[in-house]
Amino acid sequence: METGSEEEINSLSWAISTKHGEQLEIIKQIEETKANIYVSEEITIENVTTIIKAQNPEITLNGEDVAKFRYKNRKGTYNIVIEVGLQTQKQIFQTKLKIVWEICNVEDYLVPTRCYMCS
DSSP: OOOOOHHHHHHHHHHHHHHHTTTOOOOOOOSEEEEEEEEOTTOOTTTHHHHHHHHOTTSOOOTTOEEEEEEEOTTSOEEEEEEEEHHHHHHHHHSOEEETTEEEOEEEOOOOOOOTTTO
């Protein structure tokens, strides 16, 4: 979904709060999101940012975009979760992410909130 300008968001939140202020709580979308990158075994969280910058000049990673953690999935392959800004995420999804000799699949890293009592 395409995000609107700050002015559009503010006018929309004002309209909602004046009409339904007591019934609804307005929460703006977060500015950072997490992406899940499928990588090979030799890629670590320490070198993934450097490799992405070197091999993908069309993607602009800033200092706040960092690799959070790496895990091994059920298939035996490795995934790295990076936290990026919304513009960087859009760039990553619109291009093919090249890491070493592979074109890596990337998807949103979403973890649903679950109730501990009833799941």
